[in-house]
Amino acid sequence: xxxxxxxxxxxxxxxxxxxxxxxxxxxxxxxxxxxxxxxxxxxxxxxxxxxxxxxxxxxxxxxxxxxxxxxxxxxxxxxxxxxxxxxxxxxxxxxxxxxxxxxxxxxxxxxxxxxxxxxxxxxxxxxxxxxxxxxxxxxxxxxxxxxxxxxxxxxxxxxxxxxxxxxxxxxxxxxxxxxxxxxxxxxxxxxxxxxxxxxxxxxxxxxxxxxxxxxxxxxxxxxxxxxxxxxxxxxxxxxxxxxxxxx
Amino acid sequence: xxxxxxxxxxxxxxxxxxxxxxxxxxxxxxxxxxxxxxxxxxxxxxxxxxxxxxxxxxxxxxxxxxxxxxxxxxxxxxxxxxxxxxxxxxxxxxxxxxxxxxxxxxxxxxxxxxxxxxxxxxxxxxxxxxxxxxxxxxxxxxxxxxxxxxxxxxxxxxxxxxxxxxxxxxxxxxxxxxxxxxxxxxxxxxxxxxxxxxxxxxxxxxxxxxxxxxxxxxxxxxxxxxxxxxxxxxxxxxxxxxxxxxxxxxxxxxxxxxxxxxxxxxxxxxxxxxxxxxxxxxxxxxxxxxxxxxxxxxxxxxxxxxxxxxxxxxxxxxxxxxxxxxxxxxxxxxxxxxxxxxxxxxxxxxxxxxxxxxxxxxxxxxxxxxxx
Ligand SMILES: Nc1ncnc2c1ncn2[C@@H]1O[C@H](COP(=O)(O)OP(=O)(O)OP(=O)(O)O)[C@@H](O)[C@H]1O
Ligand SMILES: [Mg+2]
Numbered sequence: 001x002x003x004x005x006x007x008x009x010x011x012x013x014x015x016x017x018x019x020x021x022x023x024x025x026x027x028x029x030x031x032x033x034x035x036x037x038x039x040x041x042x043x044x045x046x047x048x049x050x051x052x053x054x055x056x057x058x059x060x061x062x063x064x065x066x067x068x069x070x071x072x073x074x075x076x077x078x079x080x081x082x083x084x085x086x087x088x089x090x091x092x093x094x095x096x097x098x099x100x101x102x103x104x105x106x107x108x109x110x111x112x113x114x115x116x117x118x119x120x121x122x123x124x125x126x127x128x129x130x131x132x133x134x135x136x137x138x139x140x141x142x143x144x145x146x147x148x149x150x151x152x153x154x155x156x157x158x159x160x161x162x163x164x165x166x167x168x169x170x171x172x173x174x175x176x177x178x179x180x181x182x183x184x185x186x187x188x189x190x191x192x193x194x195x196x197x198x199x200x201x202x203x204x205x206x207x208x209x210x211x212x213x214x215x216x217x218x219x220x221x222x223x224x225x226x227x228x229x230x231x232x233x234x235x236x237x238x239x240x241x242x243x244x245x246x247x
Numbered sequence: 248x249x250x251x252x253x254x255x256x257x258x259x260x261x262x263x264x265x266x267x268x269x270x271x272x273x274x275x276x277x278x279x280x281x282x283x284x285x286x287x288x289x290x291x292x293x294x295x296x297x298x299x300x301x302x303x304x305x306x307x308x309x310x311x312x313x314x315x316x317x318x319x320x321x322x323x324x325x326x327x328x329x330x331x332x333x334x335x336x337x338x339x340x341x342x343x344x345x346x347x348x349x350x351x352x353x354x355x356x357x358x359x360x361x362x363x364x365x366x367x368x369x370x371x372x373x374x375x376x377x378x379x380x381x382x383x384x385x386x387x388x389x390x391x392x393x394x395x396x397x398x399x400x401x402x403x404x405x406x407x408x409x410x411x412x413x414x415x416x417x418x419x420x421x422x423x424x425x426x427x428x429x430x431x432x433x434x435x436x437x438x439x440x441x442x443x444x445x446x447x448x449x450x451x452x453x454x455x456x457x458x459x460x461x462x463x464x465x466x467x468x469x470x471x472x473x474x475x476x477x478x479x480x481x482x483x484x485x486x487x488x489x490x491x492x493x494x495x496x497x498x499x500x501x502x503x504x505x506x507x508x509x510x511x512x513x514x515x516x517x518x519x520x521x522x523x524x525x526x527x528x529x530x531x532x533x534x535x536x537x538x539x540x541x542x543x544x545x546x547x548x549x550x551x552x553x554x555x556x557x558x559x560x561x562x563x564x565x566x567x568x569x570x571x572x573x574x575x576x577x578x579x580x581x582x583x584x585x586x587x588x589x590x591x592x593x594x595x596x597x598x599x600x601x602x603x604x605x606x607x608x609x610x611x612x613x614x615x616x617x618x619x
Contacts, residue, residue: 053459053618073462081460087453091266092259103255104461 002029004156004187005050007061007068011210012045012054019045021210022059027189029155030182034201034218035191036238041207043191044084047158050189051081064156077105080149084160086142090134094125094144097133098151105152119147123177139170146177157181159190163197175200195234206238213241248466256463256471260445264475270441274479277437284429295323296380299343301334302327306354312365315391316347321383334368344370345380357395427579428552430487431513431572435542438480438517439524443538445472446525446614455617465615469607473518480514499582505589509578512599516571517542519606526613546572574598 005027012020020042027033037043048054050063052072061068064078088097098116107115120126123143128136133144142162149157159178163171175197178188190201198204198218205215214221218234225237264270298316302309317324325343328334334346348366356363367384371377449455458468488506491497499506521538528534548554549563550572556564567573574595581587581595589596 051460053456073464076460076462083453083456083460085453085456087457089259089263089454090452092262096259096262100255100259101461103258104252104463106249106251 002065003027003062004029004031005033005061005063005189007050007059007063010046010049010059010061010068011057012042012049013057018210020049020056023207023210023212025050025061025205025212025215027156027187028202029187030185031202032178032182032188032190032200034198034204035189035207036193036195036198036204037191037207038242040209042210043207044160046207047081047160047189047191051079051158052076053081064154077152078154079156079158080152080154081158082145082149082160082162084164086145086162088133088141088145088148091132093130093132094120094136094147095129097144097148101148101151107152115151119151122150123147138165139167142166142170142174155186157186157188159188161191161193163192163194171197195238198234204234206241208242214238248464248470252463252467253471253474256468257474260472261475261478263448264441264479270444273437273441274483277433277483280433284433294320296321296345296376296383297325297343298322298345298347299326299328299334299337300324300347300349301329301331302349303351304349304353308354308357309349312349312391313347315387319383319387321380321387338368338370341370344376345384427576427583428550428572430484430579431550431575432543432546432552434480434483434510434513434575435517435520435546435572436539437483438476438514439521439538439542440535441479442473442476442518442521443525443528443534444531445476445522446617447528447531447534448525450529450617451531459618463619465611465619468619469522469610469614473515473522473610476518476521477514480517481511484510484514497583501582501588505578505592506582508589509575509582509592509596509599512596512603513571513575515603516599516606519603519610520571522610523606523613526610526617545570549573551576571599571602 003026005025007026008024009022010020010025011018011022023046025046035043035047045054049056050068052063052068052075055072056068059068063075066075066078068075089100092100095116098119099112102109102112102115120129123146125140125143125147128140133141136144146162157178163174166174171194178190179200182188190197192198201218203215203217204221206213206221214225214237216224222232222234222237223230225240226232229236264274300313300316302313313324313327316322322345326337328337331348334348337343338346346366346368348368350364350366353363353365365388369377369380369384446455449458484507488499488503520541521534524537524541525534528537545566546552549559549567549570551567552572556567556573559567577595578592578599581592582589
């Protein structure tokens with residue numbers, strides 16, 4: 001299977017502070033990769049580097065088949081990214097937001113109707129297409145953000161805490177939607193604070209103070225850390241892993 | 248630079264502008280404001296200003312001059328006085344607002360082809376009337392000289408020299424016309440203020456991160472952001488020019504092309520200033536306040552508009568050379584008042600062009616610093 005993400009020794013320093021400290025990561029095609037860790041661990045910083053937004057201070061690697069250092073611009077064309085606040089223009093309508101993205105992705109105007117139709121149908125946004133975003137409920141906004149990120153048919157999706165501030169029902173729908181995408185061979189790189197969501201991921205990585213503390217399928221991680229407690233969850237395993245680091 | 252990306256950004260920026268009442272007012276109430284100011288400045292057309300003469304010469308030439316003054320539309324000779332003090336008193340008391348003093352031997356000097364100075368005193372307490380009186384007096388003497396030169400070859404120095412002095416308000420000298428100054432100040436403020444929120448707004452709301460993830464270069468973002476504001480300011484300029492022409496009959500005396508080019512460059516400078524501050528400030532409030540600080544007072548006070556440059560201390564003169572309005576006012580004065588063709592004003596064009604290029608480069612640099 002081809003690798004959607006493969007980086008080695010990736011690091012980012014802000015002045016003298018090291019936010020990401022030489023991490024190795026691989027994400028397979030069609031995989032849901034969970035990215036976990038406490039506040040300030042460096043998750044967003046890592047994702048922004050992988051998206052070509054932030055220039056890494058060191059390391060090497062490829063994202064979506066392109067060199068992270070030389071091809072940042074082309075990487076942006078192949079991936080979708082939902083930032084932590086998934087900010088859209090709230091004085092524009094969903095249609096106008098989508099049109100902005102299509103314009104910047106330089107999709108030919110003759111294809112716009114079809115692409116918007118497709119993206120909107122996949123996230124189920126239909127009736128609200130011409131209402132100003134400001135008045136939409138948070139769930140609809142998130143769908144719109146997702147539709148924007150999918151407009152150019154990326155094969156790799158970075159989602160930074162997409163489920164924070166979303167109600168449990170919408171969260172469930174969201175994960176089902178992501179599952180549907182990966183069945184089409186699209187990879188998803190998802191950071192989250194909700195550990196129970198990790199079970200929906202093929203593999204997870206736990207990040208702490210700029211380093212990857214553990215990485216692998218969630219069940220196996222638990223089994224490795226707590227072999228004597230088969231009933232233990234990811235939470236118990238992570239508590240032990242993080243305590244071990246602090247000591 | 249890819250046109251489609253720029254167009255996409257420009258279109259959404261235009262929607263922001265059209266949906267924000269504050270920006271909309273700033274963008275399109277300006278022509279209205281200009282009309283009011285134009286109206287105020289120009290409806291006070293001087294006619295039959297009370298004039299007094301002191302004729303110490305009493306030659307055929309001096310009598311002819313006085314007839315010309317009285318016959319002109321601008322002046323009406325209300326009194327012939329004997330002494331300068333009587334004239335001063337008449338002006339002080341407000342009985343007349345213009346005084347002409349013909350010295351003894353003036354006619355003889357004219358006949359001999361020697362320089363023949365003439366004194367004109369103008370009451371400058373109303374700058375508007377005063378400045379127009381000055382222009383009319385200068386025009387009257389100019390006509391006289393032209394007639395006297397008549398058959399003779401050009402290049403002969405003008406015989407009649409008007410020593411025009413303006414009382415009560417010496418600064419009037421360079422305020423010949425206030426409209427170019429008003430246009431320069433308003434365009435600068437509006438352009439800079441409108442653009443000043445363009446990037447800071449997105450930094451605050453988090454949408455800048457949305458733009459960062461898109462395949463968009465710093466140059467494309469800058470161009471797309473600037474375009475709508477340049478267009479709006481352009482509409483303002485055209486509205487102002489059309490109104491000045493349609494309502495008040497004022498048009499550039501030296502071709503419209505130079506005027507349009509000058510306005511375009513000046514608008515680029517104004518919008519560039521706003522965008523640069525917007526990218527550097529990080530918050531809308533700071534950006535807006537910086538924009539007002541950087542444009543309003545300098546354009547008003549350091550630009551040759553209110554205070555003549557040549558009267559400034561050298562430190563302020565140096566500062567004034569950095570103010571874009573200085574050059575725009577110079578250009579507008581050239582086109583509207585003096586009728587100088589664009590080719591004669593290239594130094595000011597060059598400076599505005601240089602400023603526009605430097606600001607564009609500065610904006611791209613600042614936007615790149617934001618992660619593009
Ligand atoms: N542009 C920046 N300049 C300086 N420091 C930064 C910058 N961006 C992030 N940091 C620092 O890097 C560290 C990691 O931040 P990051 O946002 O990646 O954490 P995170 O894991 O996403 O946390 P959260 O769960 O709160 O989103 C933090 O200490 C943060 O203060
Ligand atoms: Mg984060």
